[in-house]
Amino acid sequence: MPLTTATRRTGLAERLAQRARTGYWTTLVPVFAALAVVTHLPSFLRPVWSPDEGYLATQARMLADGGVLYDTVVDRKPPLLPWLYEACFAIFGSSSLWPLRTLAIVAHLVTAVLLASIARGRWGNRAGAYAGVLYLLLSIGLSPEDTQAATFEVFMLPAMVAAFRYAERRRWLAAGIAVAMCSLTKQTGGAVLLPVLWMLFQDARQRGVRWVPALAKIGSGFALPIALVAVILTKPKGFLFWVVTGSGDYASLGSNWLQMLGRALGNSAILLAAGLGFLFPLAHRLWLRRRGRPLPERGRSFGSSLDLWVWLCSSVVAVSIGFHFFGHYYLQLMPPLVLLGVGAVATSAVRWKPVLVYTTAACTVFWGLAVLWPGQKLSQTTEVATAVAAQTTPKDTVLVWGMHPELYWLADRRPATRYLTAGFLTNYSGGKDGQKVGEEYSVSEAWQTFDEELAAKGLPEVVVDDSGTAPYQPVLIPRIETLLDTHYEVVGVTGDTVIYRLKR
Incomplete structure (x- = not known):
């Protein structure tokens, strides 16, 4: 007998309910959410963590009082985050930053889910779960003033990882839009365009397809949102000066290069210590490859991760632009580092338990620092x-x-x-x-x-x-x-x- 429409609907509902109970994401996302809240709970202990938060909060009040961005309200940053602060103040009031801190936790959660999706597609379910967990543990692995504040880099990360994920799935228009959103949060977020283009040309070379239409999709997806903001939502001349051309002297090296070098090495060492649990297996693999020794593999090969290295290199360049090397700049390095480390562990004989134990211990130290940070x-x-x-x-x-x-x-x-x-x-x-x-x-x-x-x-x-x-x-x-x-x-x-x- 043919199934009736009601029977088919009942069967579909039962399958969806079963998938919700046993599904990968319905189990994992609540774990990620709880971990994101716990790791960033200290952010609510202080009214303000950094001058950037104070600047954004003051900007938002000026905008609410009738100020005009890039005219009577100015900064060297793109407009999305000042507008987000303004919107939160309009809804919740301007006396506290707790709404922004809450949204920052959501941004970390979205970043973790996207990283899990990338890792799952490459190395399986377990790698996906560990990618999200390790990212959230690593996300506080710098000075608390850099990781607990609701600043540009935190809100830039979801769009940055989304751009890479869309490009990986050949959704070129969406990848271009994500790059634009990333750039409109902070200029250096646009560096993710390099791995997006790399994946495009590699895809065209391997599959023998035309790359021009895909490139046009990336270009239009990237250009149209920026044009909308620059031409319609702000003053074009002011946007061009403050966001693009007006920071030459600010971004110069200057003569105090020893202090800048010390800051660069110091923050790099802190991040390395925080992520040593999964970065050590990566370094071990690189050392074996350099020595010409065989690399033990399990599951999918790690050799398909050249795009991750391009992503990491582009992020290193982005962190170095301006020669300031502030700790919060290093948040941009975390997503590609996590994926490279997870891939190294997932495809080798290294077990997950010591990686997770070390990273959890390091996270606990940084969490304690945030709670006890001098005021x-x-x-x-x-x-x-x-x-x-x-x-x-x-x-x-x-x-x-x-x-x-x-x-x-x-x-x-x-x-x-x-x-x-x-x-x-x-x-x-x-x-x-x-x-x-x-x-x-x-x-x-x-x-x-x-x-x-x-x-x-x-x-x-x-x-x-x-x-x-x-x-x-x-x-x-x-x-x-x-x-x-x-x-x-x-x-x-x-x-x-x-x-x-x-x-x-």
Whole structure:
């Protein structure tokens, strides 16, 4: 007898229910979610972890007050994350970053699922599960200020891994769109375009198919979202300057190359220690191959992973651009490193248990560091913000002369200028010495714009000198020194931070 429509529907429902109970992802995703929450639970212990969070939070408030991105609200970063902060503040209020920290956990979860999907397709179910778990354990394997903050690199990772996954499955248009989303979160995320193109040309060579239509799909998928943002959603000239062309001096090597080299090696060593459990088998395989010894294989061959090496190399280049080597830059290296390590273990005689035990132990150490991380600087910043709030009213404006824009957000006061750090007016950035730092090295026309803003809004009620002994301290910047000497008096000192108030 032929099956009725109702019978077929009942059978389909039963099969779907059975798959939900025993399915690979329905079992694995809850485990990933729980692990993502546990590893990043310390992120909720501090109001702000890094100046980047403070900058984004202040930007979001300025946008909510009618500011225009890349005009009256500026930064050298793409717009997606400032818009996300603004949206969260509109829904949940702007007094806490917990919604962003929650979304950061979701971003890590999505990254883990995508990595598991890639590893599962290459080396089987077990490798997929371990790829997600090991990524989540490794995701806090740097300084807590770099891994627990809701910053650009964290939100860049899902789109970056998605681009690789789509390219692996020959979904070229989707891969191009994912590269665009990654680039619109942080410029260096666009480096994943290199392995995407590599996989395209390798696919065309091996299958003997035309690569031009696929390349056109990647190009259109990449270009159209960026064009939409640059031409329609922001000011084209401002977008081009702030996101693409306006960071030349900021990204220069400078003369303090020893400090930058030390930071690069130091953060590399920390990441290596955090992932040694699965990176050691990878290094062992490379050593055997270099010595010409046979490589024990199990399951699918590891030799098909050249695209992962291209991905890793492109990420290394992205981390190195600008020569700053901040710890949070290294988050971009984690996905390809995890996949290479998982592949090395999955295709060799190495057992998973010692790999998992070591990585869990390392994760526990970094989790403990995050819980016990010193808070002296945050305490001082909070104390200064409290003093600024006491010296001003919500209608007053404030100028923070330093590199800690979180002061604006913590004090809940409006910035007197669109330039939220002294770096825009002096070309100073973390790790630089006094070379090419000063008024003459500012962003083009920044001082003219600064003077116009003060003339239009009036002088800020309070100026916070947070420069300490940095090469942009007021005695080295004549315009700021003159402003303070002429119009302000000292009303408080906290540590190396001086608070000035407008003279009555």
